[in-house]
Amino acid sequence: MRSRATREQLDSVIRLLQGHGVDPKSSTLADITVLITEEVGTPDLAAVVENSPGVERVVIIPGAQRLTSRHFRADATEVTVGSEAGSAGGTVFGGTEFVVIAGPCAVESTTQMSAAADAVVAAGAVMLRGGAFKPRTSPYSFQGLGLAGLALLAEQRKRTGLPVVTEVVTPSDVESVAEESDMLQIGTRNMQNFDLLRAVGASGRPVLLKRGMSATIEEWLLAAEYLMHMGTRDVVLCERGIRSFDPSTRFTLDLSAVAEAKRLTHLPVIVDPSHSTGRPHLVAPMSLAAAACGADGLIIDVHTDAGHAMCDGAQALGAEQFSTLMGRLRPVVEAVGRTLSPPRSHSLAQV
Amino acid sequence: MRSRATREQLDSVIRLLQGHGVDPKSSTLADITVLITEEVGTPDLAAVVENSPGVERVVIIPGAQRLTSRHFRADATEVTVGSEAGSAGGTVFGGTEFVVIAGPCAVESTTQMSAAADAVVAAGAVMLRGGAFKPRTSPYSFQGLGLAGLALLAEQRKRTGLPVVTEVVTPSDVESVAEESDMLQIGTRNMQNFDLLRAVGASGRPVLLKRGMSATIEEWLLAAEYLMHMGTRDVVLCERGIRSFDPSTRFTLDLSAVAEAKRLTHLPVIVDPSHSTGRPHLVAPMSLAAAACGADGLIIDVHTDAGHAMCDGAQALGAEQFSTLMGRLRPVVEAVGRTLSPPRSHSLAQV
Amino acid sequence: MRSRATREQLDSVIRLLQGHGVDPKSSTLADITVLITEEVGTPDLAAVVENSPGVERVVIIPGAQRLTSRHFRADATEVTVGSEAGSAGGTVFGGTEFVVIAGPCAVESTTQMSAAADAVVAAGAVMLRGGAFKPRTSPYSFQGLGLAGLALLAEQRKRTGLPVVTEVVTPSDVESVAEESDMLQIGTRNMQNFDLLRAVGASGRPVLLKRGMSATIEEWLLAAEYLMHMGTRDVVLCERGIRSFDPSTRFTLDLSAVAEAKRLTHLPVIVDPSHSTGRPHLVAPMSLAAAACGADGLIIDVHTDAGHAMCDGAQALGAEQFSTLMGRLRPVVEAVGRTLSPPRSHSLAQV
Amino acid sequence: MRSRATREQLDSVIRLLQGHGVDPKSSTLADITVLITEEVGTPDLAAVVENSPGVERVVIIPGAQRLTSRHFRADATEVTVGSEAGSAGGTVFGGTEFVVIAGPCAVESTTQMSAAADAVVAAGAVMLRGGAFKPRTSPYSFQGLGLAGLALLAEQRKRTGLPVVTEVVTPSDVESVAEESDMLQIGTRNMQNFDLLRAVGASGRPVLLKRGMSATIEEWLLAAEYLMHMGTRDVVLCERGIRSFDPSTRFTLDLSAVAEAKRLTHLPVIVDPSHSTGRPHLVAPMSLAAAACGADGLIIDVHTDAGHAMCDGAQALGAEQFSTLMGRLRPVVEAVGRTLSPPRSHSLAQV
Structure with missing residues (x-):
């Protein structure tokens, strides 16, 4: 009072x-x-x-009952993705390994996906990304291939044996996307699309939950709470940049949010250095910084012909840039006591 | 270069x-x-x-082909809502009248809705608001009555003869919400829920499109473009506050965005002084400011028993506060050459 | 805990x-x-x-001892400027009159100042502005005429009988600026230049304290506290836009901060619609909005030859635009129960 | 057009x-x-x-003539501080060594300074920090010891042989601060205090220029341009967090700005993980991230009795925490191909 x-x-x-x-x-x-x-x-x-007369302030102390809280579960949760799909028993987030997901922003064609998959597998990525449903600011931008894109992604999943993650943008698509992928991504614009959170949370699939571009850490964790409240245990958080006043970068990558989220929640946290910065020359330094500050992994845009990418090609790394980044990343990952998968020497079969 | x-x-x-x-x-x-x-x-x-080597900057000059642009249509669009519902031929946004929509944040009961409807009609509101589907940050908050709430809202629509606006949060609800209301609201968290925009745009209903809490004016207009691209002509924009660094208010009401949007687009623009400020004592001054700067109307939270509101009661005005506000609003509206509906003296029938 | x-x-x-x-x-x-x-x-x-172990949160309840607080002084403070300079007994901020200050961003020449003074006096401004010391982002921009500019400003002060306000940017200039002007302005970039605040606060002159472009209301009031702590009673606050993510306007004018500041402090609060928006077409709507929401006045850039202004000409109103604005402002000011000085019909003497 | x-x-x-x-x-x-x-x-x-009629946009291409630009000088500038003061030939920013500056936020006493100096020297810091003039948001907070503080700092400079950096807040203090220290710090609140920039730039001393809390990278570089324009060659930039909407941290550390600034300018860039986060548990992860992304060094708050610090004790590391951080930092610094000074085993003489 x-x-x-x-x-x-x-x-x-x-x-x-x-x-x-x-x-x-x-x-x-x-x-x-x-x-x-x-x-x-x-x-x-x-x-x-x-807002009642005479009241100065209300202070809420978050209680121990939140499912996402370290109060609820003190030890780090390990989220395994794709154990049924790959030979290696799946990708584990939140353990010793620093997980690198890579691939094109949007699925475009078999040729494009094969080239990208070859490049990222060769460099040591352990999971594939690729968008079939693309939320775009303008109705006149390429909106993704939809179901056809899902099939192209599943083709690479089978060919490479790697688990795949792809975005789902509306509740009615959850079932079909869950069938063709190993992990469902909630994009930044949908972090508070609560019907979508409920549908994805009920699907039983592991989830990659991107932080809303203007969401506080508290709101981000509450979005994860929606997912866990519906029964999902396997949630991975992803910092992808917030809105700020500086136009130098597309968004402002908030790495202190990664360290703070790791303190507050037992869930794994990874970083998207591609969409946050929007500039290919910043992907490598921000990837190294993410590894150093305690993130559990990265999700990186890679396109072998970025000049002709149908979506966000501007920020994608080429095959060689990605391979160079992985080489630079390894000693930093090891310097903080974690491991990075080695590059693979053998070739993949053609589709 | x-x-x-x-x-x-x-x-x-x-x-x-x-x-x-x-x-x-x-x-x-x-x-x-x-x-x-x-x-x-x-x-x-x-x-x-x-991002190609040697390129300094790309400058895009928005063309005349955008449906929301003044380049496309120079004159202000008038959006009529509820012409079939009311006796007075519907509420017109973007014309001479300054439109005040009012009602509770969330629909709770017949008693609550009747009391609120009585209060806002008596004070001169020309349209009712009330949420049946509430997007809430926490899964443990009241989420709205859903379909039962829609029925309660429709009850007041019939009783008062006023058009109603209510939020729709997911594509599969569009049809049922469109049946029970006169205008569909897209909330701030869904401004870039593109599947929802497409479904609402295809419904043929007038739309109230709230600005995303971290959306630029450009992004807001492109969200409206999605709606118009699907065939809707009747879009009303609503400024409802943006994220900033100052915790004094819940959001920062951006009135210059109202004036700027009015310059760029032919669509009507209204203001939500309740959710933007989150503080009842700021609703009146911001309402007057909105009217003065050229907004086409307001949407205001009113609850006759705010202390027991199930959602955002904190910022709702009581019946008397709302009536006082309407009294103060009238001379300002007239000072800028517009009109405000008079308070109604006759009583409404009971449900 | x-x-x-x-x-x-x-x-x-x-x-x-x-x-x-x-x-x-x-x-x-x-x-x-x-x-x-x-x-x-x-x-x-x-x-x-x-930050001690086991502590959840510290909540500070601002006490009644703050000099700027309504707890300390419940009634609105009236700040009189230039009572010794003008015939009309000075300009009073915080009373019934809505005070309009106008003039060029930077003092350039007698010709420019006379033209501007003629224009703003004719339209009803009651105080002149003009910068002699200009804080500029780039060292290669025009930095103001310095002492020579002060003399030109004083010339118009004498000629028009109007009080003048001008910015002081460094403690060693306070004395000379105080001699040649009636009110000292602290600019947005200097709101937390505490040595300057102390020097200005000790000068005894009325102060116009602009809000820092990223200052919270709390920090703004604490800057005013520095001034009052040094003995000044006559502080007028000025909202001038804050940094946000939207590039549509130069800054985001935060009018809810005006209403909130008026609630928290007994000091007068005015608005700068020119520097906040940076766009001449937004000056009029934001001026009307400021008057409607309870601001005590405006400070507006006017330049009779904006195309050749040496500083911020882009946002300055021309003589006719300013006169039109004053005509539109009057009914809004009166609608909220205040008064605006009438335009003056008689000509001023030439220098 | x-x-x-x-x-x-x-x-x-x-x-x-x-x-x-x-x-x-x-x-x-x-x-x-x-x-x-x-x-x-x-x-x-x-x-x-x-703002002229018919003009769509003006695009300015920064030219090669800027002194801070890589266009002007392609190779990294090395800034040497304190060559005359220490035996080791001074601290070099921008070379192979990753430079760690440490010490208390505010100089309080010989006892406090000696304890802090012992701790940071033992752990491998190569430069001391300590504030004698403290810009504080509230006039009722501790404002620093002023000249007496400078003397205490100089005492440690002599005792340890390490160069010292300290903040100067007003032009009239530049001379005395330059006498007692090796590097002048411009604080975040003074980044656009242009008279101060001019005075410091003219002093000939190396400068540590903190980024304004709401400054774009462009504005930050233009502030450095003021310094170089006055003749200083030795400018080190310091990222210290920007204002954002999330209250979880005091400011949002913007590490992509470090990588971007390194690309745009030839000047060294360091990071302040203490003031940016305001939370001791975030200092270590952000220090590692800064090293990984290519920063040239760190400036860290260390206080051996943080519970009794007179300023910002909340975020200071204790002696042991700092030593642990240095141990974790070394492998990361080496992983990116740079070096870190070893901890010193010998004791320092007492004052």
């Missing part, structure tokens, strides 16, 4: 709380009165109280 | 463009070369060119 | 506080312990406590 | 440019006309042109 709150205001707040089944304990020092209650799980009530 | 770009870099960019069917014209002064092309509608290509 | 804080952690925090002379009272409910102390004025201690 | 610009508008812009001595070349395709001119160094003119 404010220092000038009246007795009536205090009583009114107490009655308001009691009307919601909350029985506050009060404590007064000098002219300040503090009311304490056990958490009751209703942010709405808190907001109402905060 | 950069001042130190080589001939090879220039040629490479020209070939890149030609490979996409674009034939650039070039012009050189001192050591700077400028390439000019007619717009080709592919933001992706622009991004690729911008 | 966190719900899992140990007894040792609690004792450690209590000892830490006691070591700083603070004797906290404690209150426990379930597993949460709250410590309450009377405010001790050391934000540093609060931060140390907040 | 806009696609609908008239011939008169085009001619008017050409006349405007010619009136400023600029003779533009024009090029037309379809209905778009582009005017090209060699850069003329007047951002003001550009802004005026941009």
Whole structure:
């Protein structure tokens, strides 16, 4: 309560709380009165109280009941993706290995996907990415191949034995996307598309949850809470840059959010250095920084013919750039006590 | 091209463009070369060119073909909502009248809705709001009554004769929401939920499109473009506050975006002073400011028992506060040459 | 304290506080312990406590001792500027009159200043602005005429009888600027130039304190506290736009900050629609909005030959645009129960 | 020019440019006309042109004449600090060594400074920091010891043989601060205090220029341009976090700005992980990330009794935490091909 709150205001707040089944304990020092209650799980009530006459501030202490919280589970969760698909028993996020996912922003053709898969497998990526459904700012931009794109992605999944992750943008697509991929991605623009979160959470598939471009860490974790609340245990968070005032980069990569999220939650956290910066020359330095600060992995745009990419080619690395990056990444990953998969020497079969 | 770009870099960019069917014209002064092309509608290509060696910057001049642009339609569009529902021929956005929509954030019960409807009708509101599907940051918050809420809203629509607007959050709900309401609202978290935009755009219903909390004006207009591209002509934009660094208000109401949007597009623009500020004492001053700067209307949270509201009660105005606001609003609306509906003296029938 | 804080952690925090002379009272409910102390004025201690093991959060309740607070002085402060300079007894901020300050961004010449003064006086401005010392982002931009500019400004002050406000950018200039002007302006880039605040606060002159472009309302009021702490009573706050992610406008004018600041402090608050938007077509709508939301006045860039302005000509209004704006402003000002000085019909003497 | 610009508008812009001595070349395709001119160094003119009727946009291509630009000097500049003070020939920024500066936020006493110096020297820091003049948000916070603090800092400089850096906040202090220290720090709140930049630039001392908390990279480099324009060659840039919407950290550390600044300028760039995050548990991960992404060094708050620090103790590392960090930092620094000074085994003499 404010220092000038009246007795009536205090009583009114107490009655308001009691009307919601909350029985506050009060404590007064000098002219300040503090009311304490056990958490009751209703942010709405808190907001109402905060705007009541005489109230200075409402402070909410997040409780231990959140499924995403370290209070709920102290040890790091390991999320395994694709154990049924690959020979190596799947990709594990949150363990010793630093996981690199790579591939084109958008699935375009067998030729393009094969070239990209060859390049990223050769350099040591352990998982493929590729978008079939693309959320685009303009209705006149390429929107993805849809179901046909899913089939092209599944083709590479079979050919390479690598698990694949792809974005799903609407609840009615969840089932078909879950059939053709190993991990469902929630994009930044859909982080608070709660019906989509519910549908994906109910699918049982591992989820890659990108941070909303203007989401606080708290909101990001609550989006993950939606997924876990529906029964999913396998959630991987992905920092992908936030909105700021500086036009130098497409978004501002917030690496302190990675370290902070790792402290607050037991879930793995990876970084997208491609979409966050939007500039190919920044992908390598930000990848090294992500590995150094404790991220569990990366998801990187790679396109072997970026000049003709149908989506976000601007920021994609070419095959050689990606291979060089992986070479530079290895000693940094090892310097922080983790491992990186080696490049593969053998060739892949053709489709 | 950069001042130190080589001939090879220039040629490479020209070939890149030609490979996409674009034939650039070039012009050189001192050591700077400028390439000019007619717009080709592919933001992706622009991004690729911008990251090519030797390129300094790509400048895109939005063309006249956009459906939302003043280039396409110079005169203000009037959007009529609910002409079949009400006796007065519907509510018109973008005309002489300054339109005030009011009602509770969330539909809770017949009692609550009747009380709110009575209050806002008496004070001069010409349209009702009320949410049946509520997108909430936490899965543990009240999520709305869903279909039951729609029925309660329709009950008030019939009783008052006023058109109603309500939010739709997922494509599969569009049909049922369209049946029970006069205008579909796209919320801030769904401004770039493109499947939802497509479904709503195809429904034929008028749309209230809230600005994303971190959307630029350009992105907001492109979201409206999705709607119009699907055939909807009747789109009303709504500024509802953007993310900023200052915790004093819930969001930062960006009124210059209202004036700027009115300049760029022929569509009507209204303001939500309730969700933007999150503070009841700021609703009145921001409402007056919105009217003064040229907005076409307001959408205001009103709850006759805010202390027990199940959603965002904190920012809702009570009946008397709303009535007072309408009284203060009238002279400002008239000072800028527009009109405001008078308060109604007659009582409404009970449900 | 966190719900899992140990007894040792609690004792450690209590000892830490006691070591700083603070004797906290404690209150426990379930597993949460709250410590309450009377405010001790050391934000540093609060931060140390907040990062101590076991501490969940420190909440500071601003006390009544702040000089800028409504707790300290409930009634609005009226700031009179230039009572000795003009015949009309000075310009009063924070009273019934809505005060319009106008003039060029930078003082350039007698011709330019006379033309601008004629234009703004004719349209009803009651105070002149003009910068002699210009803080510029680039060292290669025009930096202002310095002392020569002050003399030109003083010339118009004498000629028109209007009080003048001009920016001071460094402590050693305070004395000379105070001699030649009626009100000292602290610019946005200097809002936290504390040595400058101290020097200006000690000068005894009324101050126009612009909000820092990324300052919270709290920080803005604390900057004003520096001024009042040095003895100045006459501080006028000026909202001038904050940094945001949208490049459509130069800054984002934050009008809810005006209403909120008016609630928190007894000091007058005015608005700069020119520098905030950076676009001449937005100056009029934002001026009307500012008047409507309760601002006490405006400061507007006017240049009679904007095409040749040496500084920020881009956003300046011409004489006719300014006159038109004043005509549109009057009914809005009156609609909110305030007054605006009438245009003056008589001509000014030439220099 | 806009696609609908008239011939008169085009001619008017050409006349405007010619009136400023600029003779533009024009090029037309379809209905778009582009005017090209060699850069003329007047951002003001550009802004005026941009707001002229018929003009779509003005694009400025930064020229090669900027002193801070890689266009001006392609190779990395090495900045040597304290060659006269220490036995080891000074600290070099921008070379092979990764430079760690450490020490308390504020100078408090000989005891405190000796303890901190012992701790940071033992762990391998090669330069000392300590503030005598502290810019504080509140006038009621500890403002630093001033000249007495400078003397305490100089005492440690002599005792340890390490160069020292300390902040200067006002032009009149530059001379005395330059006498007692090896490097002058410009704080974030003073990045656009142009009189201070000029005074520091004229002093001949090496400068540590912190990025303004809401400064774009472009503005940061232009602040450095002020320093170099006054004759200083020895400027080290320091990223220290920017304002964002997320309250989880005090500021948002922008590491992509480090990589981008390194690309744009030949000047060394270091990182402040203490003030940016404001949280001791984030200092280590952000330090490792900074080293990995190519920063040239760090400046870290260390206090051996953080619980009693008079300023920002909350974020300071203790002696052991700092030593642990240095141990973790070494392999990362070496993984990116640089070196870190070893910890020193010998004790320092007492004051």
